[in-house]
Amino acid sequence: MQSIIRGKYVITRALDRHGWEQIEDGAVLQKDGVIAAIGRFEDLARQNPETSVIGTGNEVLLPGFVNGHHHVGLTPLQLGSPDMPLELWFATRMVTRDVDLYLDTLYSAFEMIASGITTVQHIHGWMPGRLPEVEASADQVIAAYEAIGMRVSYCFALRDQNHLVYESNEDFLARVPDDVKPLLAKYFDRFQLGAEEAIELFGHLHGKHQAKERVKIQLAPANLHWCSDRALEMLAETSERYDAPLHMHLVETAYQKEYARRRGGGTALDYIARFGLLGPKLTLGHGVWLSEGDIERIAETGTCICHNCSSNFRLRSGVAPLNRFEAKGINVAIGIDEAGINDDRDMLQEMRMVLRAHREPGMDDSVPTPAQVFRMATEGGAMTTPYGSTLGRLEVGRGADMVLIDWRQVSYPYLDREVPVLDAVIQRAKTEGVNTVMVAGEVVYQGGRFTKVDRDAALGQISDLLSRELSESEKDRRRLSKAVLPHMRAFYEGYIDPEGHVPFYRQSARF
Ligand SMILES: [Zn+2]
Structure with a gap:
């Protein structure tokens, strides 16, 4: 089982605090759930003519x-x-x-x-x-x-x-x-x-x-x-x-x-x-x-x-x-x-x-x-x-876990050309832009639909199950929760300092 996953931009991994590896009009070839090749879409498509292609070429392809x-x-x-x-x-x-x-x-x-x-x-x-x-x-x-x-x-x-x-x-x-x-x-x-x-x-x-x-x-x-x-x-x-x-x-x-x-x-x-x-x-x-x-x-x-x-x-x-x-x-x-x-x-x-x-x-x-x-x-x-x-990178030999995010959702109606692709994705991508999710070479989510499980049916079952009355054990726990709370509060009174002050921000050791 193999497929080519293409992206307008393929982001394979972070290099350092400011850099990452990015391929324009790129693609990943996966075979049996493992990444077999990465390169330009044109090249991979030519070398593997019978292979099905996932992605329209208008998405950003990232590791899952x-x-x-x-x-x-x-x-x-x-x-x-x-x-x-x-x-x-x-x-x-x-x-x-x-x-x-x-x-x-x-x-x-x-x-x-x-x-x-x-x-x-x-x-x-x-x-x-x-x-x-x-x-x-x-x-x-x-x-x-x-x-x-x-x-x-x-x-x-x-x-x-x-x-x-x-x-x-x-x-x-x-x-x-x-x-x-x-x-x-x-x-x-x-x-x-x-x-x-x-x-x-x-x-x-x-x-x-x-x-x-x-x-x-x-x-x-x-x-x-x-x-x-x-x-x-x-x-x-x-x-x-x-x-x-x-x-x-x-x-x-x-x-x-x-x-x-x-x-x-x-x-x-x-x-x-x-x-x-x-x-x-x-x-x-x-x-x-x-x-x-x-x-x-x-x-x-x-x-x-x-x-x-x-x-x-x-x-x-x-x-x-x-x-x-x-x-x-x-x-x-x-x-x-x-x-x-x-x-x-x-x-x-x-x-x-x-x-x-x-x-x-x-x-x-x-x-x-x-x-x-x-x-x-x-x-x-x-x-x-x-x-x-x-896992974790788009790299030959690693698991084929990937996400395709619609570049239009990120960049339409306008995005300045100088905004780096990854900056735009991290700051602007929303779940409605997530087009396709692949795990081990298998598409598990595409176009808002889960391919292996019926979401509506599962949500309906959850709703039905929880519409029942509280059980005796659930009622007991509600009673206990209310009864025990003041005693827990009392236990922690003065635990740190007599006034109970906790220093809030300690992000930096410099100040
Ligand atoms: Zn936790």
Whole structure:
């Protein structure tokens, strides 16, 4: 199976902060899902006369985007959970309804693919039950990605302690009034998968899926406060044994920075370094509150960071020091996390967020450029998944994951000829301009239609399923969410400083 994908402009990869490789009237030849040649359309078409051509020659052809950090389908807001400071959001998140995981996964996959995302890091968490139930849930999520044709790096987030606040479940249970205790205890009982079983789950999933072209399995320590020392040891050992990457939320908020200080006397990064976790196989999600010393150490060890820009705004986590990460040459991915600023999963929008959110005052050349943001959204993201350097660029030998964006949407009715193509795409491309999305040589989306799954039917099913009355368990969680919130708030009172002030912007170490 081979095809030629043509573009008025073919952008193959970023070269540096201001440069990228661009071919005018170019094309890519893919054979069996792998890029076999790149060059001028005229030449490739002449050399391969029988080969079908995708694209009209009026589009921009780019590598497919990688969403480096994703969790759920329908957004928390859609399911009744408003944005809150992260630590309190864990209470309002309880109200989210029980969903059909297959349909739920399709829901966000529709949004991702329609914005040009071809690979997702799906960090699954909060699945009730023991190993058989959690494994069945994982298989439903993976099956949805396989059905729609998207590439997934799946990981189940290991949490074996401190499920609701930054202390043990028992200690927090002791803090709440007697009438709240039974509901809270019942809630804690839902999440029974311990570290041993979570590792066993990884083994099962790895065995079943790792050999597949579009599915890979990796590890996810959920966050420092959620992992016991024993869990961190087991994760490090398992990563070593399977050569499996890990993705870990770390210092998303100032409260987490303080938690690490209380637990280990240093930074969160210092703590996980004791387990040998730092290195190119580890990606840190968020990293908003890393210290200068941490950033140095991340750069030295080749550890990666996933920047979740919209999420950091929505949950009041702060502004990550992205310009410092970039100046140090750290590999950065972009993650849309629960949902972006428009409450959806739109990578074109998220790239603009990343481009704009770090424009520190001044005239020096230190703020994100379109080429940098493009790199983060493509090969930067790929490097944080098990696919690594097999994706992320249009390069011979890499996977044929591509997006065609209508140049007319970007440039009509007028665009000055001196505006560089990539600058225009990053700043002006919208999802309605996404014409065609290809994964492993297969067109999965074209002209607003998914080729393998019926979007209207899936949305109709979701609507029908969620129009039912709340179940008893859903009602219990709503009651608990309201009852427990003031006690969570009380737990964090004075946690950082007596007035609860959190310094907000720490983008730059210079001021
Ligand atoms: Zn997350």
